[in-house]
Every structure is written in structure tokens, then in C-alpha cells.
Amino acid sequence: MMLRSLAISMLLMSAFSELRAEELWSEDRITPEQPFRAKVVAVQPGWGWDTIVLKEIGGDERYCLATFGNPIGDYQILRKEELDAEAMKKNGAIFLDPPVEIARFSWSIGIWRHGRVFGDEDAATKHRKKTGEQGVAPQSATRSESDSEGDHKPQPESEARSR
Numbered sequence: 001m002m003l004r005s006l007a008i009s010m011l012l013m014s015a016f017s018e019l020r021a022e023e024l025w026s027e028d029r030i031t032p033e034q035p036f037r038a039k040v041v042a043v044q045p046g047w048g049w050d051t052i053v054l055k056e057i058g059g060d061e062r063y064c065l066a067t068f069g070n071p072i073g074d075y076q077i078l079r080k081e082e083l084d085a086e087a088m089k090k091n092g093a094i095f096l097d098p099p100v101e102i103a104r105f106s107w108s109i110g111i112w113r114h115g116r117v118f119g120d121e122d123a124a125t126k127h128r129k130k131t132g133e134q135g136v137a138p139q140s141a142t143r144s145e146s147d148s149e150g151d152h153k154p155q156p157e158s159e160a161r162s163r
Helices: 002-023 085-090 116-121 123-130 157-162
Strands: 038-045 049-056 063-069 073-078 094-101
Touching (some): 038 085, 063 123
Antiparallel strands (some): 038 049, 038 094, 063 073
């Protein structure tokens, strides 16, 4: 009797975790908190995170930078004119043509895995579990004027420490 009860409990837990997993990478969204339906147009690998570039389906031709990794889970909305594809390419972004539906997207280059196919190893899933199933809020598209004019330059860590 106890074994049967344990088996039923495990089956129910499995079913509920599958339902939770279905919230991710479905309905043209990586997570339910993603600000709009989109397709993947690029990936920019990073050291501690990857940025997935999403293009809005229909609508205002907005873009969304979805950043997932350690410990980041973030969305930043950009207008079409704010997306600097050439600068991103110089920094290692890989653009996809044609864009890929979110439910069909997977990425395994580098340390992070992205996409439904990876289950618990997916970076968005890991972030969700780490933050207690809480989502991420989209950030504003506006940049500071100095950032948009190119005046802001990150300084090497050693140089920043010496000041």
C-alpha cells in the first residue's frame, strides 16, 4: 500500500513539473513574463550569460533582449532603430535567417543550454527554479544619452580598481 502511494505521488509530481515546464518555451514566449510574442533572430554568447535576441511577431517591430545565465533572467525591450546588429556581430552575436519559432529553438554552444529540448538543463528553467518560480520583469527600452552616443566605455576591472 505504501509503495502504491509513493508511486502515485511521484507520478503526480512528474505531471505537475511537466505542466510547469510547458509554461516555458511555448506560445511564442520563453517565459510567460516575456513582454510580447516573438521569434528568435540572434544569440549573443557571453561569459556568465547568453542574450537571445527576439523580434516581435506583428506589432511595432520591437526587439527584446532576453538574457539568461548566472544569475540573470532579464528582458530588455528595444525599438527597431535601437538594435545595433553590426555592433552585436562584432561582439560575437550569431544572427539566424530565417528567424526561429521559440518552441522550436535550441542552443547548446557554450556553457548555457537554451530551449525546451534541454528540460531542467535549460538556462531559463534553471533561473526559474533558482528564483522560486518567479518571473522577470521587462526593462525599459530607453538608454541613457551617453550610452546611445557611444560615450560610455566599460573600463577594465584593474583600471577601475586603481582609481
